[in-house]
Amino acid sequence: MKSKLRLLLIDNAVVLLFVAIIAVAIPISAMPLKYLAQEILTRLGRNAFLVLALLLPVMAGMGLNFGMVLGAMAGQIGLILVTDWNVVGISGVMLAAIISTPVALGLGWVCGQVLNRAKGREMVTGYILGFFMNGIYQLLVLYAMGMLIPIATPGILLSRGYGIRNMVDLIGVRQSLDKLLVVTVAGLKLPVATYLVIAAMCAFIVWFRGTKLGQDMRAVGQDRAVATASGIPVERTRIMAIMISTLLACYGQIIFLQNLGTLNTYNSHEQTGMFSIAALLIGGASVSRASIPNVIAGVVLFHLMFVVSPIAGKNLIGSAQLGEFFRQFISYGIIAVSLVLFSWKRKADVAASREALRGGSAPASGPSKGGRA
């Protein structure tokens, strides 16, 4: 019983740590709880979908999908076009999603191919791929748009006549999903339509795990060699995991941006990957295990910290900058720490699985993995 409790504590150490940090920080920040609650409810709608996009590649053993920024880029392309065409409201959001779907699937396919060539270091490769694609994205948005791709609205073009401005006002689609159905509970506004979309996504993921493809992904994620031997098309399955993830990231970014209402053309997607991954990890997920509760807990905790830390920093030391750096430090730091812990744990697991073979007296037991001579 006692050891079970300990195991539970260890498994949720990260979550507990952040609960503790926030529990200390909220009183220091002296922010009204109602304000915080509203903030979190809004941010949950804004970010949860993006974080959900990370689940499938984890299941397929490809780690955290740092290549999700590709999906974000696709979503932004859709939003830019929709803004140019002046398609507004929920129709605009949906049209943006439809337009960016083929782009996201194409990028996801490329990403999957690249990651298949870099097995074992998917994360760093996906990460660099994000930067590389950023160059292509800029080429498209900064030069091709207005030159090769007709953009009619002068308001979103740079005054030189081509290239999209640094900031695009998404006034037409702004919060059109969030405001579709708003329910007020105890003075808090809930963007129910967005929540419904997120809930549908969660349901999809749960359902997907039960499909043949989902089962294959789990198999590939746990042991590529065995999956290959049993005839599962491993590379294809991995590509599919990344494609779906990229597509979901694309939709996630659209939901995210319609809530914000402004598109930071050259920076919005850069932040997406890191913040989503950090949120997932703070929610207690690891490189090899991530679930829907991790997503929800992660978004809530991460954004609580995000909202509270600048003010708390200011009240504590008199520097808002400090809080800003602190939350950046946490975002990067949590990823670093999780990667380190995962790496250690994997080594410890290997050692533990062979423990039984040591010390002479044990009877013949245990398979010898990798014993293929």
Place this chain on the structure above:
Amino acid sequence: MIRRRLVARSILAASIAALAVLLFVRGKGHILYLDTNAVELGERRLRAPELSAVFVDGKDAGEMGRAERVIAEVAGPRHEIRVEPLSGEGEAAARSLKLPAAWTEIVISIPALLAGEADELVVTRFAAPPESAESEPNSFQQDESEVIPLAQ
């Protein structure tokens, strides 16, 4: 089996395309310039009433004198415009107008509407005066500085 799949996929693709078109039409935002400038039609000269109240889809767009322009933003293809002359010149008129999906900025001529002219005369594409397009505040130099992507 493969045939069945092909059919299913074609249906899906077609319905997505149809949905896209539908969304485009339904969601297309129009900026309506409700215009009370007099219109010359050959010999005839149509004038707007001294003062009239204009409603777009039942919402009050404002009271307009002569030679005025009021902006209303709408989305979708079909909208009802109602004009009530307040200065006692003629009857109130309401028209359901179809707006072309390709046009964003549209001029609605109130005099033409009141006169019961054909839709083509009431609904015209807004042509921006040539100089206004270039009158942006940002110079080229400023743009360069705002487009510095992340250092990575």
Place this chain on the structure above:
Amino acid sequence: MERIREFVSDFGLPRIIIALFLVLLFVAAPFVGVSVASSLSNTIARFGMNGIMVLAMVPMIHSGCGLNFGLPLGVIAGLLGATISIEMGLVGAAGFAAAAALALAFAALLGYGYGKLLNRVKGDEMMIATYVGFSSITLMSIGWIVLPYQSPTMVWGFEGEGLRTTISVEAFWDKILNDFLAVRIGERFVFPTGMILAFCGAALAVWFFLHLKSGSAMTAAGSNPAYARASGIDVDRMRTGSVVFSTMLGALGIVVYQQSFGFIQLYEGPFSMTFPSVAAILIGGASVTKASIANVFLGTFLFQGILTMTPSVINSVLKTDLSEVIRIIVSNGMILYALTRKTKVAK
């Protein structure tokens, strides 16, 4: 034909394209009104500025730790050294020497811890190094605010807190290496002799070390850890040593960079140091597992050449600023290429 193909596959197609591209830029320069002399001068100056940081990749690649995405740690050590030297009010050669010495000391310390960490996460070094680097930059940003610096050159005026974002070293050791024995040819060409000498000195030190018994052990540890272990080498110690060495080079590199640049960039400054250095050595012909001094020289020259030449030449040709995009695509494309290339040695 066969030999050409072999050369291409050995040298790597991307590298050849980049080299040809650079040659093309230099050839095109006079025609679009860009001065070759000043371009060359710029290229050489940037070559000297960045060279040592590129060199900082070599020991870690040699010992099998992969690309040093943890360069920010060395940079932070360099920043600490430079700021403390200014805080002490030292000017001229003494100030620079103090900055370098302090930087090396901090780097040794940080590098040791970093090396120990990397030993425990073998196989995942690159990703972890990236995020350890990032988080230490942000941690240090907090440090720049709270550390008790006093020097008026560095601290924000009345209302601000902590250190400035950029600190001028003009009153201290601006261009102290660049101007040492600098050779001026014509109006537009300056050869920063002192800085190039420093770069060559550092390169020589790395070369010398790699030819020592212990340097050889490091190479073997990287080339085949199992072999090295069977030969009685403590592979972990070799790796830690290489990380310390790399971090120290990174620290020295940033101090040399600062004296040429004239400013110390704090806070988010170190973010932009890593990728150009990684890309440069890869362009020079290194892979994730192999690197030589020649790769460093060639790569730094090619990469910095492109960075110098594209804004001037391409912009005059196309009348648009493509240089940023080219830099992003070239540097990240190069890293991507290196990561996805099938390594020749079968495990």
Place this chain on the structure above:
Amino acid sequence: MLSLRGVGKQYNGTRVLEGVSFDVMPGQIVGLVGENGAGKTTLMRILFGMGVIAETGGYEGSVLLDGREVRFKSPFDALAAGIGMVHQEFSLIPGFTATENILLNRESTRPNILVDLFGDRMSVLDRATMGLRSRKAIERLGVPLDPDTQVREMPVGHKQFTEIARELDREQVRLLVLDEPSAVLAESEAETLLAAMRKLAEQGIAIVFISHRLREVLEVADKVVVLRDGRLVKEAENESLSLRDLASLMVGRSFEGSSEARRPAERPSGAGFLEVEGLWVDMPGETVRDLSFSVAEGEIFGIGGLAGQGKLGVPNGVMGLFAAGGSVRLGGEAVPLNAPRRALEAGMAFVSEDRRGVGLLLDEGIDWNVCFSAMQLRDLAVRPLLGGLFKWRSDSAMRAVAEEYVRALDIKCTSVRQRAGNLSGGNQQKVCLAKAFALEPRLLFVSEPTRGIDVGAKRLVLDEIRRVNRERGTTIVMVSSELEELRLICDRIAIVDEGRLAGILAPEAPVEEFGLLMSGLGGRAAAPGAPAAPGRP
């Protein structure tokens, strides 16, 4: 049902299988017995249409199923034809339940609308039907296996049963090949397995049972087929065979006085020079559990045994390359384990069986490969600079040393700068020997010195080992899968079975003695009535 007719196979000119013919009847259990390299693996690869066979030029002869010739292009063809195989290594997903593993990639599914849109893989798993199917397969096997336990929580035996049940789920399965299924099982689990095999045979399924545990083969098989050096040497009904026959058939050629080993009188003896006690080594696939032996100074001591039984773990453990425990003394002084450098410093050197992985720096030249270890250990080719402050590597001295060994060992190369990775197997092996010789060890471990090299080079390598033993007096411990080669030059030969010492024999001991020891019938695992392990000569 299954017939093999004159099946043969060459790999790059090396013949590994020749004219093998035998039949398998429905419901028959055929025991397939042979040493390592006898051709069992190749035979199974041919039967399963493994890609490697076609890539290396196909095979000779024919495989007939129900009288019709079949030529499978991939293992999946073989599976479709009703042949199932259970490999020695487990091929299971640890986080899946027994059911999920049994039905891996053959799950029962229910289609839905998305199947038409995005393909079959969008169908949903039908867990209820899957549970029924796996229960049925387990029932056929007649073992106590819980279908809902995750594999990672199972005892080894149950993992093995899961593997077999997976093959049984295929309705059409008629022939089951079990490759060393009992190797990892405890005694009682092995009994359950044999019972399950009999049960399957009663249901009409034919079984090819590959095992080195001869006693189990004799207990369960209807017919025994013995392979040796790629040829079928015996096909006989079980009743006519004894353990002793089988052992001698398996190990082969009776030993005629052609030995070049020293005659018994000339053999070094005396107090233990190398004394190993209670050694355990955690080397994946070659686990040593509890091993003690002692080697006299100047002796050539052989360690033999079948693959996977732990003989390779001995040198790797003693040299500190894998986690190990127990005590090792060299010349009376304790040598710490798990510390390669201390082992080398004590005067031991090791030529690894894993030439490309451990033995060589493939990317470096011969000079580096030969000199590196000696440079690190005893400053070979090192020039002190500044009064020894720096130890400079002298490339010219390295070349000189390397050239000397190239001449002495007749290494064929373009120059000593040639990359080791570009050398032929035999020359690589010589480089490995040169590396060990350059250390000037008191005791030399040589592991599988002739593996993967051609016949001429084999000879040279063995001669070289013998020469260094005679001329320099280096004590040699040679580990090899090739019994003949051990008997050729060793003074004594230890046989390791299941990580324990099965016995120590003189090279001229009768061949079946070796066979019996290898088959787990000597010493500990001896069945009642089997000959006891002979002691030291």
